[in-house]
Amino acid sequence: MRLKIIVLAKQVPDTRNVGKDAMKADGTVNRAALPAIFNPEDLNALEQALRLKDQNPGSTVTLLTMGPGRAAEIIREGFYRGADGGYLLTDRAFAGADTLATSYALSMAIRSIKDYDLVLCGRQAIDGDTAQVGPQVAEKLGLPQITYAEEIQKVENGHVWVKRRLERGVETVSAPLPSVITVNGTAPDCRPRNARLVQKYKHARTATERQQSADSPYLSLLDARPYLNIAELSAAGVGADAAQCGLSGSPTKVKKIENVVFQAKEGKTLTAADTDMDELMKELIANHTIG
Amino acid sequence: MANYFLDTHHYRFHLHHPLMKRIVELKERGFADKDAYDYAPMDFDDAMDSYGKVLEIVGEICAETIAPNAESVDHDGPTLHDGHVTYAAGTKKNLDVIRKAGLMGISMPRRYGGLNFPIVPYMMAADMVSRADAGFENIWGLQDCAETLYEFGNEDQHKRYIPRVAAGETMSMDLTEPDAGSDLQSVMLKATYNESDGSWRLNGVKRFITNGDSDIHLVLARSEEGTKDGRGLSMFIYDKRNGGVTVRRIENKMGIKGSPTCELVFRNAKAELCGERRLGLIKYVMALMNGARLGIMAQAVGLSEAAYWEGYKYAQERKQFGKAIIEFPAVYEMIALMRAKADASRAILYETARFVDIYKALDDIARERKLTPDERQEQKKYSKLADAFTPVGKAMTTEFANQNAYDAIQVHGGSGFMKDYACERIYRDARITNIYEGTTQLQVVAAIRHVTTGTYLAQIREYDALDYKPELQPMRIKLQGMTAQYEKLVATVTDTKDNEYIDFHARRLVESAAHCIIGYLLLHAANEEDAYRPSAEIYIAYSQAEISKIETYIERFDRSQLEYFMPPNR
Numbered sequence: 019m020r021l022k023i024i025v026l027a028k029q030v031p032d033t034r035n036v037g038k039d040a041m042k043a044d045g046t047v048n049r050a051a052l053p054a055i056f057n058p059e060d061l062n063a064l065e066q067a068l069r070l071k072d073q074n075p076g077s078t079v080t081l082l083t084m085g086p087g088r089a090a091e092i093i094r095e096g097f098y099r100g101a102d103g104g105y106l107l108t109d110r111a112f113a114g115a116d117t118l119a120t121s122y123a124l125s126m127a128i129r130s131i132k133d134y135d136l137v138l139c140g141r142q143a144i145d146g147d148t149a150q151v152g153p154q155v156a157e158k159l160g161l162p163q164i165t166y167a168e169e170i171q172k173v174e175n176g177h178v179w180v181k182r183r184l185e186r187g188v189e190t191v192s193a194p195l196p197s198v199i200t201v202n203g204t205a206p207d208c209r210p211r212n213a214r215l216v217q218k219y220k221h222a223r224t225a226t227e228r229q230q231s232a233d234s235p236y237l238s239l240l241d242a243r244p245y246l247n248i249a250e251l252s253a254a255g256v257g258a259d260a261a262q263c264g265l266s267g268s269p270t271k272v273k274k275i276e277n278v279v280f281q282a283k284e285g286k287t288l289t290a291a292d293t294d295m296d297e298l299m300k301e302l303i304a305n306h307t308i309g
Numbered sequence: 310m311a312n313y314f315l316d317t318h319h320y321r322f323h324l325h326h327p328l329m330k331r332i333v334e335l336k337e338r339g340f341a342d343k344d345a346y347d348y349a350p351m352d353f354d355d356a357m358d359s360y361g362k363v364l365e366i367v368g369e370i371c372a373e374t375i376a377p378n379a380e381s382v383d384h385d386g387p388t389l390h391d392g393h394v395t396y397a398a399g400t401k402k403n404l405d406v407i408r409k410a411g412l413m414g415i416s417m418p419r420r421y422g423g424l425n426f427p428i429v430p431y432m433m434a435a436d437m438v439s440r441a442d443a444g445f446e447n448i449w450g451l452q453d454c455a456e457t458l459y460e461f462g463n464e465d466q467h468k469r470y471i472p473r474v475a476a477g478e479t480m481s482m483d484l485t486e487p488d489a490g491s492d493l494q495s496v497m498l499k500a501t502y503n504e505s506d507g508s509w510r511l512n513g514v515k516r517f518i519t520n521g522d523s524d525i526h527l528v529l530a531r532s533e534e535g536t537k538d539g540r541g542l543s544m545f546i547y548d549k550r551n552g553g554v555t556v557r558r559i560e561n562k563m564g565i566k567g568s569p570t571c572e573l574v575f576r577n578a579k580a581e582l583c584g585e586r587r588l589g590l591i592k593y594v595m596a597l598m599n600g601a602r603l604g605i606m607a608q609a610v611g612l613s614e615a616a617y618w619e620g621y622k623y624a625q626e627r628k629q630f631g632k633a634i635i636e637f638p639a640v641y642e643m644i645a646l647m648r649a650k651a652d653a654s655r656a657i658l659y660e661t662a663r664f665v666d667i668y669k670a671l672d673d674i675a676r677e678r679k680l681t682p683d684e685r686q687e688q689k690k691y692s693k694l695a696d697a698f699t700p701v702g703k704a705m706t707t708e709f710a711n712q713n714a715y716d717a718i719q720v721h722g723g724s725g726f727m728k729d730y731a732c733e734r735i736y737r738d739a740r741i742t743n744i745y746e747g748t749t750q751l752q753v754v755a756a757i758r759h760v761t762t763g764t765y766l767a768q769i770r771e772y773d774a775l776d777y778k779p780e781l782q783p784m785r786i787k788l789q790g791m792t793a794q795y796e797k798l799v800a801t802v803t804d805t806k807d808n809e810y811i812d813f814h815a816r817r818l819v820e821s822a823a824h825c826i827i828g829y830l831l832l833h834a835a836n837e838e839d840a841y842r843p844s845a846e847i848y849i850a851y852s853q854a855e856i857s858k859i860e861t862y863i864e865r866f867d868r869s870q871l872e873y874f875m876p877p878n879r
Contacts (some may be wrong), residue, residue, distance in 0.1 A: 055310075112518075194538055208365055209404055209406075209409045209410075210369070210370055210409055210410040211410065212365045212366075212409065212410055212411045213363045213366060213370075213411040213415075214348045214411050214424070215348075215411075216359070216362050216366065217348035217349075217359045217362070217363070218347045218348040220358070220359070220362060229526055235351070235352070235354075236351060236355070239351070241345070271714060289586070290404060
């Protein structure tokens with residue numbers, strides 16, 4: 019079966035290797051100081067999509083990302099790893115969106131793309147760690163959702179079969195197409211960027227980028243090679259209601275941000291002896307860690 | 310994400326050398342592929358950008374996949390099952406990622422699925438892979454054999470084999486036999502022509518074959534019955550799919566343990582002739598070995614770099630007497646010299662790679678059309694330089710790799726002697742580099758004629774004639790003094806016209822030439838980028854002392870002393 023797969027991807031600050039200037043004085047993330055990367059679990063989702071494409075020749079993988087102009091890099095990154103196309107959902111109206119406004123905008127974009135069998139995304143993004151967007155998109159589209167996917171096993175008879183990673187084990191479930199699947203970080207790593215694809219797609223640009231780099235000698239390629247054009251979608255273009263977008267569509271209010279400095283104390287080594295265990299339990303109960 | 314290509318300035322510096330303009334122009338034939346292949350570059354800048362982007366992929370894979378697997382690969386090693394090799398689990402993962410990233414067939418033409426990269430970025434990839442795991446560099450680096458297949462095979466063979474390499478199949482070069490190591494003229498593996506199906510059949514044993522269970526082998530075999538020397542040897546292609554070759558044993562080596570070194574038994578193995586009969590050793594294997602030697606230089610450079618980082622990191626972390634040990638002169642001198650030797654090695658590696666790039670691209674163009682007189686001149690010039698620089702570069706970089714590995718352990722003290730730190734693996738891995746593809750002693754044999762004919766001196770003079778900043782003049786003056794010492798030494802030794810005596814001092818003369826050459830290359834680097842100033846200063850100070858040591862030895866050597874060194878007639 020030829021599948022049409024949409025992968026939701028987010029450009030995030032790389033919070034895994036934060037330096038001293040990672041936070042601003044007001045407690046917000048200093049995005050300028052952190053390199054912008056492809057959200058790691060979205061890469062796991064992309065790999066699952068690409069594997070489905072390998073299993074089902076003729077399938078297509080299309081990326082959808084919401085963000086500022088520079089998020090076009092995410093689409094190129096997807097091309098370098100084997101994606102066939104991509105949309106950049108970008109509009110000033112989306113600025114300041116929380117998960118609700120984001121999932122609204124994404125769901126409207128997906129509706130406008132219309133023809134699809136699966137929507138895949140990472141479980142959560144490393145900047146907000148909410149894990150809300152995937153499930154909310156499914157709700158807004160009225161589609162079944164499978165979360166914590168570790169392996170998309172197959173698509174057969176109009177159903178998708180998925181192995182889920184749960185706290186105490188795994189389970190395999192199936193859902194009818196189309197469905198929304200959020201992929202866990204325990205799923206296989208994404209394949210690397212490919213040397214030929216990097217060279218093939220490195221000149222891919224959005225219309226806005228094209229205008230911004232009018233003196234680039236490679237712009238004529240965009241006319242000669244249609245696949246190098248990254249489509250931009252706007253709020254109006256996907257029929258989104260302005261009131262539900264961006265800040266105005268975001269009920270989340272940040273009350274306070276605290277900078278918590280974790281102060282590790284000296285480690286303690288315990289043996290498996292009953293006395294040690296006993297003492298530990300008493301200590302944990304005493305400081306209300308348990309009980 | 311950690312990335313070897315981005316974490317130092319060295320690769321970018323060597324990639325952006327002025328000679329790259331000419332190299333890319335030749336390699337891309339005026340960018341003729343740009344409309345035929347969607348991944349071909351449009352112009353010079355585009356090509357350079359592509360090299361950088363692809364090397365970034367290599368750098369990430371090296372740091373994130375290959376390096377983290379190195380310890381387990383070294384420990385597990387390949388295993389033998391039913392006459393075939395099973396790679397260690399880590400090796401399999403490395404190969405899988407390398408294949409998915411499309412990093413095979415790097416230098417091959419696009420019409421055969423290759424990336425058509427010049428040798429310089431190709432060696433840069435080898436340098437990084439080796440820095441991550443020198444043993445894996447062998448398996449990956451043997452794609453180099455495709456270069457020989459491309460140069461000497463026919464078009465039908467190109468079409469059948471090169472795309473397979475570009476898609477990820479591995480190669481090997483089956484040369485050595487139990488009684489034919491450095492002396493390949495004594496190869497005995499027998500090739501017989503089979504009239505009935507027009508194929509050749511190979512019978513015999515090969516030993517010490519790196520990645521000997523590869524998919525596609527280049528085999529040196531005796532096709533001319535009754536001959537005893539190199540002129541009776543031809544080169545063959547053996548395709549594993551045809552069967553007939555089994556692995557009898559995997560050697561238990563001191564280092565590069567992830568790379569299977571095999572003893573192979575050929576039992577009527579079907580093979581096809583590559584190139585012409587009788588030219589196997591005298592032409593093809595010589596070309597193959599030159600390419601392979603450049604590859605070993607890259608391997609040595611990667612190891613030198615890895616050893617430096619291990620030593621540097623440890624010296625910063627380890628505290629004794631209340632401070633980090635790197636604060637002590639005895640330690641920081643070692644670290645600084647390791648840095649200088651790594652920079653020195655890289656300088657001569659990429660200089661050699663550029664020479665090879667130009668003459669090889671012109672060789673390739675000569676297969677399509679007649680070269681212009683200017684191009685012929687250019688080809689001659691660079692081919693000679695490549696021929697001169699390859700042995701001296703291989704000798705120096707591999708000896709430096711060993712020295713850096715040794716010092717990395719020394720910096721670690723007792724901990725370095727334990728299996729807990731990577732420096733002991735690097736030390737074991739480095740040890741083979743100055744042995745295989747021709748020992749340092751044999752590199753000297755190949756290099757000495759460029760001492761006596763003046764190739765090195767002429768090139769040193771060219772380097773001296775470049776413009777250098779005023780503040781670098783003191784280093785230049787030192788190098789001029791070293792060059793004068795070198796010239797005098799060459800005269801002292803060669804004026805005797807005693808070949809035994811010249812051979813006896815050959816290594817010292819070649820090393821003196823190398824110190825001058827590398828000194829100038831580092832001076833040039835310091836001229837272009839301030840970051841190279843310390844290494845240039847350190848290396849020139851070090852090599853000045855080395856040349857003076859050699860000078861003392863030779864000038865005070867009484868020729869009659871030579872007999873004390875000769876083997877006793879007992």
